[in-house]
Amino acid sequence: MxxxxxxxxxxxxxxxxxxxxxxxxxxxxxxxxxxxxxxxxxxxxxxxxxxxxxxxxxxxxxxxxxxxxxxxxxxxxxxxxxxxxxxxxxxxxxxxxxxxxxxxxxxxxxxxxxxxxxxxxxxxxxxxxxxxxxxxxxxxxxxxxxxxxxxxxxxxxxxxxxxxxxxxHNSEYWLELIAIENIWGIGPKLAHWCRMKGIKNALQLRDMPSSQLKAKCGVVGLRLQSELKGISCLPIITKQKKKKETCVSKSFKHSITSLNHLKQAIATYTVLASEKLRKQQQFAGTITVFIRTSSFTPSFYSQSATERLNMHTNDTSILLATSLRLAEKVFQPNHLLRKAGVIMQDLINNDYLQLHLLQKYSCEKESRRERLMQTIDKLNKRYGRNTVTWATCGLNPKWSMRRDYLSAAATTQLTQIPIAKA
DNA sequence: TCTGGGGTCCTAGGACCC
DNA sequence: TCTGGGGTCCTAGGACCC
CATH class of the missing domain: 3.30.70.270 (Reverse transcriptase/Diguanylate cyclase domain)
Structure with missing residues (x-):
């Protein structure tokens, strides 16, 4: 093979x-x-x-x-x-x-x-x-x-x-054509380091002393070099690994300075992140909320806050209550916020939750909530994102993403299917 | 005025254990 | 002034990927 x-x-x-x-x-x-x-x-x-x-x-x-x-x-x-x-x-x-x-x-x-x-x-x-x-x-x-x-x-x-x-027949000829910057696994920092050492292409990387590579970038570098020599170190992974964390973050169209707008944004990202969790059949145990100003200004400011949940969950309402509390905690007036995000962490999978689930299903309220989440996900899948959402997200907020040149969702929305002209 | 988003892996170092 | 050895777990930071 x-x-x-x-x-x-x-x-x-x-x-x-x-x-x-x-x-x-x-x-x-x-x-x-x-x-x-x-x-x-x-x-x-x-x-x-x-x-x-x-x-x-x-x-x-x-x-x-x-x-x-x-x-x-x-x-x-x-x-x-x-x-x-x-x-x-x-x-x-x-x-x-x-x-x-x-x-x-x-x-x-x-x-x-x-x-x-x-x-x-x-x-x-x-x-x-x-x-x-x-x-x-x-x-x-x-x-x-x-x-x-x-x-x-x-x-x-x-x-x-x-x-x-x-x-x-002449693989060395071809390796020599590959510039060091174009090798998978060599980023800007390592490429610069290689250039300083006179290593300019894949052939030279293959033949440089392993000890130097090991000292600079550990086993990752050694694996890369071995693969260039024809030894397989990286397996094909056919089964998708479950995620360890999942994140939703976006820059704003305009800077945000009010807590109210920040809460709308954090609510919007939390709703999306919760939907992702349910799709991945995962539950979060910890939430982090972060905010930052533009990284292109000298007065760069960033702040984050984290909270552990009592019990793992993917229920939007529970996650929202926590993330909005964190938004209040990190908010600072007098900063022009350009970006914010929500990170769901300490994720566990469906199968690890069996015991909890047994408890949950014994509780009518919990199972009703699960069905509610499923129904919301189905409606949004069928009729488009935000068909059903939470009021705290705000309606057509001013800060939301700029997309002035957007083409149609031509393969996923019935109303946007391209029309063939005769 | 205006500069993306979402991940993974590895290592070093600190805290803590006996 | 001098103060062991061996281990685990966690976190932060750095590098990379598309």
């Missing part, structure tokens, strides 16, 4: 293009939450040298003069496209690890001919025909090699979206 990494090219941009094919002919960028900065670009935008992470307010003029299309991020659409994408992949791989919204590791059997070109070509065609998404496929003996192969599949044009590390 060999390891592959399959991912969607320019995933968010490709999702937008799949729903509005006219965008394929135009340069296109996707913005982060709150329309903050560029987080995805299609190939036309890339060729105009629009770089990742640029704040919109700095490049708005340039984008306009170049005729670049802009979209706010539409996670309802990307999440649903991702689900469809992964479903297709599951049918064509032996094992699948969904690694992120747009990529998956998998195990694939190599045919007698050793040649996986046909398999890859068919998969690329299937995904494009079914979803309109272009993908790249990297093949190697382990995850790190598959990642590198995937990078080459995208950068070497004539490889047509596929690179098989196990069948190339």
């Amino acid at each position: 060999t390891t592959v990494l399959i991912d969607g090219n320019n995933f968010y941009a490709s999702c937008e293009q799949a729903m509005d094919p006219a965008l394929r002919e135009r340069p296109l960028v996707i913005l982060s939450n709150n329309d903050g900065c560029v987080i995805a670009r299609n190939s036309k935008a890339k060729s105009l040298k629009i770089s990742m992470g640029q704040p919109l307010f700095k490049i708005r003029g340039t984008l306009e003069s170049l005729g670049v299309e802009i979209r706010s991020s539409n996670y309802a659409l990307y999440g649903d496209m991702s689900r469809r994408f992964m479903t297709l992949l599951k049918d064509h791989c032996e094992e699948l690890e969904i690694y992120s919204i747009d990529e998956a590791f998998a195990k694939v059997k190599r045919p007698a001919s050793k040649d996986l070109h046909l398999w890859a070509k068919n998969l690329r065609t299937l995904v494009y025909q079914s979803l309109g998404l272009p993908i790249a496929i990297g093949i190697g003996t382990n995850k790190t090699q598959a990642k590198i192969a995937n990078h080459l599949a995208k950068t070497i044009a004539h490889h047509a979206g596929l690179f098989d590390f196990e069948v190339v």
Whole structure:
């Protein structure tokens, strides 16, 4: 069995293009939450040298003069496209690890001919025909090699979206082409450290003294180096691990200075976080609420408060009572708050709660509350988020996220289905 | 004026135990 | 002035990922 990494090219941009094919002919960028900065670009935008992470307010003029299309991020659409994408992949791989919204590791059997070109070509065609998404496929003996192969599949044009590390003869040549910054597991700090030591590419990293790497970044570095040498250290994880904590946090459209607005925001995030817990079939034992001002000003201020619950729960009302109390505790007037969040911690799973549940179900009030939560979740799933919510969240609050360039929830809302013109 | 959100893993160091 | 050895658990902080 060999390891592959399959991912969607320019995933968010490709999702937008799949729903509005006219965008394929135009340069296109996707913005982060709150329309903050560029987080995805299609190939036309890339060729105009629009770089990742640029704040919109700095490049708005340039984008306009170049005729670049802009979209706010539409996670309802990307999440649903991702689900469809992964479903297709599951049918064509032996094992699948969904690694992120747009990529998956998998195990694939190599045919007698050793040649996986046909398999890859068919998969690329299937995904494009079914979803309109272009993908790249990297093949190697382990995850790190598959990642590198995937990078080459995208950068070497004539490889047509596929690179098989196990069948190339001159692997050292290809490793040397991979800049140190582009290696999976090497972030900005480590890349800088490597450059200082004269290590500029994957080949040099593979061959540098292990002791130095161990001293700098522990076993993580050693594992990475071993994988470059062809030894598998990182397993494919097919069963999704239960989360240890879950967080909802967002920046505000305008700075918040009143306790009332902060409580609306914290309530809104708590409602979402509780919904997440129920979806994950988990219960929180601890809640943290945090607030912060803009990290781009010298007077940066941040504060958090934590409270342990008497009993683990995923009941929105109980969690709300606690998080609103924490909001009052952390609130400071005279600070221009830009961001706040709620973290659910000390999570336990359904099965660990059996004893509690027995107690709970013996209590009519508790089981009625469980049914109430289930009903609210169902209504919101069917008729859209916030169909039923809590009044403390506020109605159309002024601080809520900016999304000026939002496309339709074309695959998840009946009212927003695209209309084909004859 | 305006700069994302949600995670994981690892390590060091302190508190505490016998 | 001098003060053991071996262990666990927890937390904070740093690094990384997409």
